[in-house]
Amino acid sequence: MIDRRSKLRRFAEIEIPALLLVAVALAPYAWMVLTSIKPTVEIARFPVVYWPDAPTLSHYADLFARTTFPQNLADSLVVAVSACALGLGISVPAAYAFSRFGFAGRRFLMTQFLTINMFPIVLMIIPLFVAFRSLGLLDTVLGVVLGHATFAIPFAIWMLTSYLNGIPRELDEAAMVDGASRLATIRLILLPLAAPGIVSTGIYIFVASWNEYLFAMMLSGQNVRTVTVALQLFIGEYTIQWGLLTAGGTLVALPVTVLFLFVQRHLVGGLTAGAVKA
């Protein structure tokens, strides 16, 4: 009897609030997805129709047939994958240096990488715009990727350094004592062990780049236009077409939601070490 009462109490004190919390966390997202599958006549009705009477995928079909959205998705994918590759390619060696060597300026440089990650974007974006214009990098994939590298590199260096610090030095020292070269040791011992950390960091850069708006908006144009910039333009262009907008929003949100759920467990340590902008 007592057991049942305390169980009931637990249900009221813990599970009901938790249910409310989850509802709050998911409601706007769910509302966007629901709107995207409603026919336009139902979207335009007030009082609001909550559950679609005649669900439809027509907004998604329109999005692909009538707008630049497929191209924008491709652009976002190319930019995010490139940002990921560039960010990791530069950060893995740097993190290796910070984790495995003691050298003059180590602490100073680590502080610098932590500090520049907190610089406001507005502090950098205008000179980058001016410089990229004269270098012909505006409206190119490389231009946007370099913009995203401003936050990807410092973040990745910190996250990877803390990951590498968790791998005992004795392992690579033993390999080098046995006669393996430094690069062979990195390739055969360290990189396989660090793979989970590198993958998480890479996914994080991918998500941050995919989600980013300001750099993408300033540094891109007609040739390269990522999904976040395109959707924002749609808001201006198709003011009343909420079906189209929410369909686009759903498609943009879906891949990052999945990826993020994948890595969120690994994020905490890196997040509190390296700052995050996205």
Place this chain on the structure above:
Amino acid sequence: MIVRPSTPYLFLAPALIATAAIVLYPVASTLWMSLNDYVLYRPHDIRFVGFGNFARLAADEVFWISLWNSFVWVGLAVGLQFALGLGAALLLNESFYWRSLARAAIVIPWALPSVIIGLMFTWVYDYNLGVLNDLLMRLGFIDGPVAWLARPDSALLAVVAALVWQGFPFFAVVILAGLQAIPADLHEAAEIDGASRWQRFRHVVWPGLAGVILTALLLRTIWVANSLDVILVMTGGGPGYATHTLPLYAFLRAYSGMEFGYGSSLAVVLTLFLMAIAAVYVRRTMREAFR
């Protein structure tokens, strides 16, 4: 083992060169531009004005409005994100059978792009068809629809609400990790000693969490103070100057107004404010990293 002294610098070289080019150069350039009168469409007429832009700024009413809004924006958004995140973490630290599902679900807002957040909340707040007005009217809280984003008294709060929704999972995840690091036998000992739930929170949980929370608050304050994309997407700074914050104002002057000199001086002022907070954060993190 013998290490050539140049080896670590070779590994660091790409990172150093890249950040010098894409971070340090633009920052130095902004600092320099803030001392000049530089308007993009007059590229041959750049005049050095010393601290002239900063003097102009002190007399600029919109600067003061934006600064005040920034304080409101950061205070409310970070405060509420923290409160909701702490509540969520304490709740999700209890055991119930669908806990891991709930933990995964509440992280979702954090994953979404700001543009999508802006989009979905603009739709929720919509004057004619928005679900918020519909719900509040059905429940009898309001008689007619409210133009949440078009009214000067509600626009900033409406955008803050969107940002709170986006940001509370960060606090929840970080605090939850902190909670899990508190040894279970401390809880048990307190419980055996007859400590109430509040006493356990006050004397067992809180001391263990304080450090994590301070770090998270500092980090989030910097992030929220810098962020302007949600506001840009939802209101563009309006109505009037009701949702102008400092980074947004700097961006609008530089981007729409093409006044690179003046926009830069606004960005520099923002940075000075932030670097005070960033310094505390950096010192704490470095101490942690070099323990």
